[in-house]
Amino acid sequence: MTELAQHTEPLDDALPLGPSSLVWRYFGDNRMYLIGPRPAVLQNMLAELGQGVYDHSTFFADTAERLRRTIPPIFNTVYGSDDRNAGTQVRDFHHDVKGEMPDGGRYHALDPETYFWAHATFVEQIYYFADTFVKRLTDAEKEQIWLESKTWYRRYGVSDRPMPATYAEFERYWNQMMDDVLVAHPSAKYGVGYVTKGFPRPKAVHPLVWRLVAPVFNPLAAFLTTGGLPPRARALLGLPWTDTQERRYQRFAAFWRSRPVNWIWDRLPMRVRYNGHALKGYARA
Template identity: 45%
Template sequence: MSIGFDEGIRQAEPMPVDDAGAEAAPNPLGPSSLIWKFYGDRRAVLSFQRVAGTENCIEQLAKGVEDHSVIFSDFAGRARRTVPPIMKTIYRENPAVWGRKVRDFHRSIKGTVDSDGSRYHALNPELFYWAHATFVDQVLFTTDTFIRRLSEDEKAQIFEESKAWYALYGVSDRTQPQTYDEFRAYWDSMLDRFVATRTITYATGYLRKGVPRPKQVPAWVWRVLGPVVDAGLHVVVVGTLPQQMRDVCALAWTEKDERRFQRFAATMRALNPVITRLPMRTLYVPWAVDAWSRVGIDPRRIANRPA
């Protein structure tokens, strides 16, 4: 990387690249890639808080979400609108077109950071790549934790594929690590930058205060059921978070919690041979199902063991 994060982020300059040929560009991923195999797996929902949370622990990105989204008034709706364009960037026949759409959604997202008055822009490469990195981490973490253990070669392969994925967005790659080892070092360095932003504090409130009672559930039922739901979410959801995020979000985590989480994760991996026999539309999200159907391949029969 030719420029440091601190220097680059404070430039707050959008840096799209040339879009020539994007409409006709072939899909750089496809059925031979591990990202196709694992990203659209519905078990990714188990790490939803990890991917949604880690990106918002970086101050500039969280401020962009706070200033330009409806996260505080329509948290679930924002998530529903975010996922489809990213899925289409991976699984549609014209991925670069969808990647550019994702990029262009962010053209007007800019403003000022509260802590020091510096500027931010969503298409600044340091900021845009960090958002992408959280999705790359999600593929790696979800697969290795809840589906099956990945070999080091497979982790490196997923990272290499993620570079082709990032190129689909049409934003400068000056921040992008070049090897999987560099990516791990980059990830660790970003964890050390985490702060308790207003966005992430709000988004994790249910983990500290408990899940609000659904309107359709009687109060007396929720008095019994609520503590069970909260205890389960604490282990399963907080267990997926890096310790730095637990710290900035004031989420307690004990050795006993860790043992419970590891038992849950091990059980999920042990069930993988059964889960991968489920119907395609049960196992995969619709965009992935359509893509696998288009190429005539059943992904349940491939890449279920380490290479």
């Protein structure tokens, strides 16, 4: 991928990204897979964003390929430098993602509120992942992550008007979106359909191999996907989830948060703990 040069030094109301930042520590951690597709599902529950995916994305034709194409530029925005990152490239992908809503209204992916919601789900995934599967975050750590995320968002070169100033304001914004704004858009419902129907075979996987893998993969994917969503999202999407499953999920999360597991994880090689985009960022820095 060709990265685009830009200069986005942190402003006074933000903190820098880099090896000492908490966003770097958690965002590229390979344990992030444990949260399932939480950010993608929640993104598509904003009606305007879900409609853009429905009208323009290859998500429905080849989900795996769409993720392979979309995720690297996000990581290269986070793990790039202030002067060289993929932020404006990510923004420019969305210039032509616009159209008409079913009620006759218009949508555009670069509308400030729509674009910020996509970013908000990525930031919230850091909070959810770290607090659920690594350690309970302190208030100071939550605020630090938020201030670092402001530097991240400004790398896109879009309006930061909708961006809350503090973590407390972000938390209020998030709760309002969950309670009053999100809907069960068809894009979101499609994205979690495999919870009850099974995951579609990726085109790159041979049918025989998938036949052997699917009986193990599908229950695990359903467990991580449903357990990793907020209760409000589960209810809107009609996803089955029992008290027994919730207790099992909480035991699963507590295992990963335990001191012995963290002790072992922290002593593994970085190439095991972090994805390739994060490794390149740490190596450069």
